[in-house]
Amino acid sequence: MxxxxxxxxxxxxxxxxxxxxxxxxxxxxxxxxxxxxxxxxxxxxxxxxxxxxxxxxxxxxxxxxxxxxxxxxxxxxxxxxxxxxxxxxxxxxxxxxxxxxxxxxxxxxxxxxxxxxxxxxxxxxxxxxxxxxxxxxxxxxxxxxxxxxxxxxxxxxxxxxxxxxxxxxxxxxxxxxxxxxxxxxxxxxxxxIFNRLWAAVKREALTILAEGVSVPEEIDSMWTEMFVKGGSTPCKNMDAVGLDMIAFIEAHYIKERNLPSDKTVDFLEKNYLHCGKLGNKSPKGGLYTSVENRASMTKAYDARGPRILALDVGLSAATPTLKSGEIVELTTDGKLQRVLVKSQSLPDGIAVDPSSGRIFWACMGAPGKNDGAIYSASADGTYIQTVLAPGIVNTPKQMTIDISSKKIYFCDREGLRVYRCDFHGSDLEVLIDNGRCDGDSCDAAKWCVGITVAPSLGKFYWSQKGPSKGGKGRLFCANMTTPEGHSATSRNDIQCILDNLPEPIDLEIDEQSRTLYWTDRGEIPLGNSLNRAELNESGLVEPGPSGRRYEIVTRHLKEAIGLKLDLDHGAIYVTDLGWWQRLSLQFGWLQGGNSLE
The missing domain is CATH 3.40.50.720 (NAD(P)-binding Rossmann-like Domain)
Structure with missing residues (x-):
């Protein structure tokens, strides 16, 4: 040239x-x-x-x-x-x-x-x-x-x-x-560049006026205080708020106004959130890649060490109510660091999106009533958003996240269902539908409680606990994609992989070793335990050398419910109703036994 x-x-x-x-x-x-x-x-x-x-x-x-x-x-x-x-x-x-x-x-x-x-x-x-x-x-x-x-x-x-x-x-x-x-x-x-910014401001200002939300004098006064006197700029302000929060706010507008998401939420998720770039609170930065305080932030974060997020259902509160529940942060030696979220209605399932650090949790509400809900918040408990408002599901229990598809999977106990939705609550799908509860005669054998997902196997797994301490619990699996021509009530790919369990509750899976773990709060000698089963390449239970289909990892728990695998540190965390415990289970030691700390 x-x-x-x-x-x-x-x-x-x-x-x-x-x-x-x-x-x-x-x-x-x-x-x-x-x-x-x-x-x-x-x-x-x-x-x-x-x-x-x-x-x-x-x-x-x-x-x-x-x-x-x-x-x-x-x-x-x-x-x-x-x-x-x-x-x-x-x-x-x-x-x-x-x-x-x-x-x-x-x-x-x-x-x-x-x-x-x-x-x-x-x-x-x-x-x-x-x-x-x-x-x-x-x-x-x-x-x-x-x-x-x-x-x-x-x-x-x-x-x-x-x-x-x-x-x-x-x-x-x-x-x-x-x-x-x-x-x-x-x-x-x-x-x-600028005229596009001005066009958006102008358009929204006119919309505010047209809808009678405010008047010109108030709009101009707020603009002066926030942006002129305050010196706030769009991209730095988004980094300060947090790009995860920006995405959630935009998702709400998208849903309410039926707007496209490709150049807002989708753009943020693909280019920033999935990369852990959340803004000022992230060592990786956000829209700005300035590293002025990234090193010190990373050092401070590392100095804090790992933390545990736990659910307190509120039963031990001085005056227990339906709103006594909390999301708390603990150190790995059990010390309470802080309360992240208060006044929750019987919180149960909890999961964290590792790319954004955002916390998701389910609140059961009053069991049997259609008032369960799912919420999310930033890692510090701020910027709480409603994912599924009360009135949509009944009693949401364990939840898990499929990172690859950015979907939440959760079980609805008295709703007798397994659901899936995106991080903003849209695209809510019923994956498993076991019918309806009929008042007090609801069949506990159909209660869906624990859930985990294995994208590498193309399957999700859930527990149906059966009657309390009844020995009729079961574990099921189905394909993540509903078979063509079938529905949540008629799908033909559901497989019961284990039955006659004391009372299985929460599930977790180690996809790399194809090992399924679950807690069981049923009667001794097999209940109140942590269990595991090996899966074959088809995602089904593989009997061990002794012919047993599963192994009891540890027993003598007291109402075993919550479960989380920490694969990076070779540990399993289990919660009992009313307190929490950590099982020091280095995965290389499992064949030789383990100890409960």
């Missing part, structure tokens, strides 16, 4: 501005203030007179910013006279696309071959003006959009889709030379 060269002797050639209107005359004044000679062309005699008068009266106000003696400014009527020796032409004609197309056709005919041609249009991309322009000329055309100098000295540069990329650093340098602040759009975009 031939090396791009700046226009020949550009310092000795004029800048031509087409249009002496309000903005055209200001653009001319900018370039004159930087020591360049300027020719302003306008067919209107009155506009020419007003334009040159403006420059003569105001160029001295612009010039101190450049430190140069102002150049000579003239006005002309004819196009050819204005552009035949110009090194830069900026069209600022009225915003009529056909007029702009015809203007660039004239420039093709009269401007020197090395001249850079620019459009000041903010409504049209310069690519829309090239109908009568040769391919050779297109590489020297771009948008150069000015705002309202001298109050605002910003100029935005943007390609026409063919612009030689070497023009941009040259024009950035020349723009700074005349005391403007240039910004380069990375690709073509109607409205450039």
């Amino acid at each position: 031939q090396a791009w060269m700046p226009p020949h002797d550009y310092r000795g050639r004029p800048v031509a501005v087409l249009g002496a209107g309000v903005l055209g005359r200001r653009i001319g004044c900018i370039w004159a203030s930087g020591g360049y000679d300027v020719l302003i062309r306008d067919p209107s005699e009155q506009q020419r007179a007003d334009g040159i008068a403006y420059i003569q009266e105001n160029v001295s106000l612009y010039a101190p910013k450049t430190g140069k003696m102002p150049g000579k400014a003239e006005v002309v009527e004819g196009m050819k006279t204005a552009v035949e020796n110009a090194w830069l032409v900026i069209e600022a004609v009225p915003e009529k696309i056909q007029l702009k197309i015809d203007t660039f056709a004239e420039l093709e005919a009269h401007a020197p071959n090395d001249c850079i041609l620019a459009s000041n249009s903010s409504s049209y991309k310069s690519s829309e003006m090239l109908e009568k322009v040769s391919d050779a000329r297109k590489s020297r055309i771009l948008n150069m959009h000015y705002y309202m100098p001298p109050q605002c000295m910003i100029v935005e540069l943007m390609t026409d889709g063919h612009t030689d990329q070497r023009i941009f650093p040259f024009m950035v340098e020349k723009s700074k030379e005349v005391a403007t602040l240039p910004y380069v759009a990375r690709k073509e975009s109607t409205g450039f």
Whole structure:
């Protein structure tokens, strides 16, 4: 490719501005203030007179910013006279696309071959003006959009889709030379950068007014306090709030207003949240990749060591109520660090999305009533969001997350169902439907309680505990994809992998070793235990050497419920109703026994 060269002797050639209107005359004044000679062309005699008068009266106000003696400014009527020796032409004609197309056709005919041609249009991309322009000329055309100098000295540069990329650093340098602040759009975009921001603000402000939510004086006052006085900027503010929270807020708007998600929530999840980039609270940063305090943040985080999130159902509160439950943070030696979330209605299942650090938990509500709910919060318990509001499900129990699909799986005990939804509560699916409870005669054999998912096997697993201490508990599995032509009530891929268990509750799976773990709160000698079973390549139970289908890992628990595998540290955590315990089970030691701490 031939090396791009700046226009020949550009310092000795004029800048031509087409249009002496309000903005055209200001653009001319900018370039004159930087020591360049300027020719302003306008067919209107009155506009020419007003334009040159403006420059003569105001160029001295612009010039101190450049430190140069102002150049000579003239006005002309004819196009050819204005552009035949110009090194830069900026069209600022009225915003009529056909007029702009015809203007660039004239420039093709009269401007020197090395001249850079620019459009000041903010409504049209310069690519829309090239109908009568040769391919050779297109590489020297771009948008150069000015705002309202001298109050605002910003100029935005943007390609026409063919612009030689070497023009941009040259024009950035020349723009700074005349005391403007240039910004380069990375690709073509109607409205450039700022006007797109302004369009969104303007649109939402009008919507607020139309809906009667506020009045102009209040909107402007809040804007002044938050953004003008407060110095808040969009991207830094999003990093400060947390990109996970931003995604959740946007998801709510998307759901309520039926908006597309590809350029908001989906964009954040793919490029930031899935990478652990949550903003200021994350060592990996967020929209900003500045590392000013990342190292210290990482060091502080590591110094805290691992933490346990646990559910307190509130039964031990001084005055137990249906709202006594809490989400708490513990150290690995059992010390309470802090209460993250208070006033929860019998919290039960809990899971954390490792990419965003966001916590999800289920609240049972009053068992048997359709008032269960699922919530989420940031890692510190703030920015609580409702995933599924009360009134949708009955008694949600254990929940788990499929990281690959960003889905929540959970069991609804008295609802006799297994559900799946996305992180925002939408796309709620019933995966397993065992019928309906009929008042007090609800069949506990159909109660779905614990759940885990194994994407590598394409299956999810759940427990149906059966009557309390009844010895009729069962473990099931089914494919993550419901068979075609089947539904939650009729699917033909459900398999009972273990039955006649004392009372199985929560499940976890180690996919790498294909080992299924579960707690059992049934009667001794087999109940109140932690158990495991090996799975084959099909995801079904593989009998051990002794012919036993599962192994009791440890017994003598007291109401074994919650379960979590810590594969990174080779440990299992089990909760008993009313307190928690940690089983020090280094996975390499399991064949030789283990101890309960």
